[in-house]
Amino acid sequence: MASPTPAKRLSLSEWVKTITFYEILVGMKATLWHLLNYKPITLQYPHEKRTLPDNYRGMLALLRYDDGTEKCVGCDLCEAACPSRVIRVVSAEVPGEPTKRYSKEYYMDMTRCLFCGMCVDACPVDALGMTREFEWAVYDKRQLHLNKQQLLAIGDRSFPIREKRLELQHPNVAFFNVPFKHVPPKPN
Amino acid sequence: MSEFGLRLAISLTQIAAVMGIVVITVLLLTLAERKVLGWMQDRMGPMEVGPYGILQPFADAIKLFFKEDIVPAGANKFLFTMAPVLCLIPAFIGFAVIPWGPNWTLEIGGITVKPFVISDINIGILYILAFASIGAYGIILGGWASNSKYSLLGGLRSAAQIISYELNVGLSIIGVVILTGSLSLVTITDAQAGWFWNWFIFALPAPQIFVFVVYVISSVAETNRVPFDLPEAESELVAGFFTEYSGLRFAFFFLAEYANMVLVSCVAAALFLGGWNAPYPGTILELLGMPSLAWVENTMWFAAKTYSLLFLFFWLRATLPRLRYDQLMKFGWKVLLPIALANIVVTSIAVFIAQHMK
Numbered sequence: 147m148a149s150p151t152p153a154k155r156l157s158l159s160e161w162v163k164t165i166t167f168y169e170i171l172v173g174m175k176a177t178l179w180h181l182l183n184y185k186p187i188t189l190q191y192p193h194e195k196r197t198l199p200d201n202y203r204g205m206l207a208l209l210r211y212d213d214g215t216e217k218c219v220g221c222d223l224c225e226a227a228c229p230s231r232v233i234r235v236v237s238a239e240v241p242g243e244p245t246k247r248y249s250k251e252y253y254m255d256m257t258r259c260l261f262c263g264m265c266v267d268a269c270p271v272d273a274l275g276m277t278r279e280f281e282w283a284v285y286d287k288r289q290l291h292l293n294k295q296q297l298l299a300i301g302d303r304s305f306p307i308r309e310k311r312l313e314l315q316h317p318n319v320a321f322f323n324v325p326f327k328h329v330p331p332k333p334n
Numbered sequence: 335m336s337e338f339g340l341r342l343a344i345s346l347t348q349i350a351a352v353m354g355i356v357v358i359t360v361l362l363l364t365l366a367e368r369k370v371l372g373w374m375q376d377r378m379g380p381m382e383v384g385p386y387g388i389l390q391p392f393a394d395a396i397k398l399f400f401k402e403d404i405v406p407a408g409a410n411k412f413l414f415t416m417a418p419v420l421c422l423i424p425a426f427i428g429f430a431v432i433p434w435g436p437n438w439t440l441e442i443g444g445i446t447v448k449p450f451v452i453s454d455i456n457i458g459i460l461y462i463l464a465f466a467s468i469g470a471y472g473i474i475l476g477g478w479a480s481n482s483k484y485s486l487l488g489g490l491r492s493a494a495q496i497i498s499y500e501l502n503v504g505l506s507i508i509g510v511v512i513l514t515g516s517l518s519l520v521t522i523t524d525a526q527a528g529w530f531w532n533w534f535i536f537a538l539p540a541p542q543i544f545v546f547v548v549y550v551i552s553s554v555a556e557t558n559r560v561p562f563d564l565p566e567a568e569s570e571l572v573a574g575f576f577t578e579y580s581g582l583r584f585a586f587f588f589l590a591e592y593a594n595m596v597l598v599s600c601v602a603a604a605l606f607l608g609g610w611n612a613p614y615p616g617t618i619l620e621l622l623g624m625p626s627l628a629w630v631e632n633t634m635w636f637a638a639k640t641y642s643l644l645f646l647f648f649w650l651r652a653t654l655p656r657l658r659y660d661q662l663m664k665f666g667w668k669v670l671l672p673i674a675l676a677n678i679v680v681t682s683i684a685v686f687i688a689q690h691m692k
Binding site: 170173174176177178180181184185186187188190 | 370372374375377649650
């Protein structure tokens with residue numbers, strides 16, 4: 147605090163500052179100013195929540211087309227892109243249609259996910275999306291091992307407006323999940 | 335009822351009243367500290383329990399009551415149990431001699447009673463100092479009996495710190511004692527009646543303002559508060575001497591710390607700031623024709639002085655970082671002690687001259 151060091155000789159003004167606790171009083175003035183001009187910058191979290199930015203990277207979800215079919219074609223690219231090996235895809239042929247494939251099983255171990263969004267970037271059919279959900283605290287971490295049904299459910303509740311199938315889309319509106327209102331839909 | 339029984343009943347009533355006020359004050363302080371600290375740091379403080387968090391102290395108390403009482407392996411069970419009690423009792427017992435209202439006497443059933451002080455003993459301030467020293471035993475024994483290195487380090491630091499700074503507290507009080515010629519807190523407070531320049535912090539022939547600063551700094555150090563909170567330095571020693579304590583025993587240490595804060599604030603108010611005396615002669619209620627209610631005003635003045643000092647404790651905590659250990663010792667022995675000693679010399683000479691000038 148105000149203890150002068152013997153090695154350094156203090157000038158008169160420094161002496162006056164030391165014995166009047168000048169620096170401490172400056173600090174105390176600052177804290178008192180904050181007390182009198184009380185404007186809390188914190189939010190009462192469960193009651194008040196911040197507005198999340200548009201590009202927020204939250205919980206991952208599997209998406210569907212507007213007719214309810216899954217977008218995922220089981221190509222495993224998300225599994226290859228994932229740096230922390232969150233995703234496991236078991237791919238299979240669509241029964242009766244030997245040229246088409248789908249993900250028979252799709253697992254995500256969200257305990258390891260670091261929300262980098264590389265799987266979303268890697269997906270060729272935009273079957274993966276990042277929602278704005280972040281309140282995923284659970285009592286048992288096994289509840290964070292999600293299967294395909296759970297991931298589809300997250301997608302259903304987070305993206306109520308779904309995309310049309312690619313072959314039904316206007317060529318100019320092949321844009322992830324955002325219908326352009328001003329562009330007339332392709333007559334079909 | 336016999337005289338002894340009546341005396342006992344009156345004393346117990348007074349003790350219950352004072353203890354109740356002190357415990358309520360401590361409850362208030364735990365909330366007020368968190369709130370004031372929060373406001374000073376642009377936070378809100380506790381907000382969840384009750385409107386604006388005002389029921390937080392009760393929630394804390396209930397939580398501490400129901401917590402598991404853990405005794406660490408290898409701890410000295412007897413001393414481990416004794417230490418919180420040893421810490422708590424001296425903190426509360428000091429309030430017995432604090433006058434918190436005017437020096438009136440009442441006649442109840444042929445017994446003379448002073449309603450605003452539990453016991454007006456003629457060594458009041460010595461008694462407080464003596465019991466404050468016993469409080470250090472609680473801290474050291476608690477640190478030693480826990481069988482934990484952090485507790486022991488905290489206890490040792492606390493021992494060194496309390497002994498160094500209690501010396502300054504004792505020496506800074508001597509100036510007031512010289513001015514009054516009495517150790518009784520009632521007499522000391524009575525001597526400061528009248529305008530506020532009669533308070534010993536400003537009073538001629540020897541204003542005690544420097545030594546008041548010494549007293550406040552030393553009492554902050556003695557109660558282990560920031561910036562002198564080395565015995566319980568969170569970032570170094572987990573929690574210092576009460577690292578291993580939990581539940582009610584922890585609550586005792588906690589209560590003792592806050593009760594000590596209230597006690598040193600009361601002593602500072604009584605010694606230097608005129609105690610229950612208003613800053614003007616007499617009381618307003620007396621002028622308004624209600625002399626029997628004048629004690630309310632006096633008590634409020636005492637409370638205001640005490641609470642301002644307690645606010646200073648929070649204010650310092652919100653502002654200052656912790657001292658290094660060598661700085662603490664250097665500051666106590668090389669700065670505060672010479673000021674306190676010089677004050678004794680100056681005050682003695684001034685009082686001597688003033689008495690001869692008359």
